[in-house]
Every structure is written in structure tokens, then in C-alpha cells.
Amino acid sequence: VFSIPGAEVDPNVPASFSIAGSVDYGFYSIYTYQLNNANGTPLTGPGYSAAEYISPADTSINANGIQMPLNNGQLSDRVGFVSPPTAPANVVVTQTFTALYQGYFYDLSTVFQHQNISSYGSPYYIVTNSVTVINP
């Protein structure tokens, strides 16, 4: 058994996101994602940012490709409708990420699926917003 010096995986290298929590505000929710290393350990230090990629991109307003600074390794993602919807909708998209750390980009393994549903209700449309893990 031998190892090549320097080939060890840097424990600060980002590898994935996990869902740390969510708050439902009615027509939208805010999900908090936690950045982790390859061992699943949360990365809470400074210097991380991440860009999301929503696919298909043309079904929603998104921030594709914009690197957002993380706060203690966490990203807040607003998921849902811009304002209370007055029309039906059922939008399903996948979300992936590229993290930036010390000048290097890292494609994260995580794939989330978002589903945003607006269905008729009186007096207001009924909204459901969800984020589920497709690939950790």
C-alpha cells in the first residue's frame, strides 16, 4: 500500500449539497442547501461560492451560471412563484451546481428536482413547491 504525496483529497474541496432546511412562505419557499465535502462533512468556512443550473432553463426565471457567495457554506434558494399565481401551472426542473473554491470550479454531484404546482382554488390558487434529491 502506498500513496502519492499530494494526491489526498483536500477535505475542503466541495463535492455536494444537501438540504439543510426549508421555510414555506405560501406562494414560494426558501430552501437552504449545505455544502459538503466528499465525505459528507459540512464545509462552513469562508471562500465558497456556487452557481446553479436549472434545466430546462426556459420554464422559469433562474440564476443559471451566477456564482453566489455562500454564507457559512450555505446557499439560500428561493423556489416558487414570483407572486401569488392566478393561473394553473406544473413546472418540473432539475437543478445542478458548480462550486468555486480558491479559483477552481467543482461540479457537484447533487441533482435536485424542483416541482412547482399551482392549481385552482378559491379565493386563491393552491400552491405546492418542493425540492427533492435525485442524486446526493
Place this chain on the structure above:
Amino acid sequence: MYMRVWITVFSALVLGTVCGPGGAVSADDPTTPIVLPVESNDTIRAILKYLWPVLSPTRKAGRIYYQAVCPPDAHNYPLMFPKIDVRPPSVAGTELANIRSIFLHAKSASVTADKTGLVRVRIGKIPDTILQTRIATLSFDADSQFNYLSAIGAIESAPEVQSVMATIGVGVPARVYHYGLVQPTSGLPHLPAQIADVTMDQALDMVARTWGGIVFYGACTVPGTYEIFFADGYFLDSRF
């Protein structure tokens, strides 16, 4: 009589030049051709491409109001921007003159600037009851203080706005977004925690000024629908 005509023309020149030969953008006319999404995007892209460089570098803010093209039986996202003839700007004049040159050949387009210099482009006959809704108090949480999309959502969600929408039967397309939020940070653009006694239009002016971009407002009368979106230099680079 001649004096009255001249005053009218002068007023148009000073307060809002009417560009082009006139004629309505008859988006709600059933004979109006349907605008395809790609055509709508092409028009928006052309406007931003020409407009962005000639906006004041220190201000980079404006408003565009347009009479959207909407299928009568759909609440499509996005509302379609009408096909208009926009041209590369003159760069020899003032900011306002240069912007007006973009829309010189566009039917039913007008370009004005208010006393603060904020430029407003109006295309077609725009229903503005919603925009003139007066909001007594509008609170922004940390999310909507620091994120323009959230701010627009907060403005649209104001009880006064929702009430007027319900009263006159106006809706919005079911617009979904997924957006990483800018966290409250000193030095970043943001709105105050609360504003009072403003119209929806004035609140949207604040969004344009605060984040240095263009707030679009498109509306149809049939069906009664409107949408608002924000565009800046990044939008121009990335969206198209």
C-alpha cells in the same frame, strides 16, 4: 390655433416625444399576428442591446412599458413583446435623444425622462390601473430588500395591489423562479425595510434605481394580465 398646435408639439417634444408615424400596437386586436416566443425575445434583446450602452453610466436605470401580445385563451409565460422596429442608437446627442433614436421608427412608442433622469419608454396602449395602485405601507424583508426579484414579488403581493387585481379581474402568469438569494451584506444595493404612500409604479422605479437596471411592465387587456421583469447588463449577456 397655431399656438395651440405648437404648444402641443412642444409639449410632446419636451414631456414625451412621440416617435414614429403613430398607429397603435394593436396587441389586443384579434387580427394582430401572434408573436412567437423567439420573436418576442429577439425584440427584447435588440432593445437591450441598443439601449444599455446609451443609458447614463452613472444611472443605468429605466422603465419600459409595453402593450403585450397575449393569446386570448392563455396565461402564457412570458407575455409576448410586440414586434417593433428598433434601430441602433445615435451616439452624438444627449442620453434622451440617443434613446429616442432607437425607437424613432417604432409605431406608437414614446420616450420620456422624468426630472430625476429616469427614462421611460412606452410602447402601445398600456393598461396602467394596477401601476397606479397606491400602497399605504410596503415592508421588505431581508430577502426582498437585497434581491430585486423578491422585491418585485413583494410589490406585486401588496394587499392593495392584490385587491385591485381581484376587483378588475387582472391576473399574472404563473411565473416560477429558482434563484439563489443574495444575503444581506453592507454595501450591496438594497431597498429600505419599509416605504409608505407610494404607487406600485413608484415602487418599481425604486427597484430600477436601486439595482441599476430596467424594469419592464407588460400588460394585456384581453385577458387582463400583466407581468413585470428586471433586466440589466448581466441579463443581456446571459439570457440570450
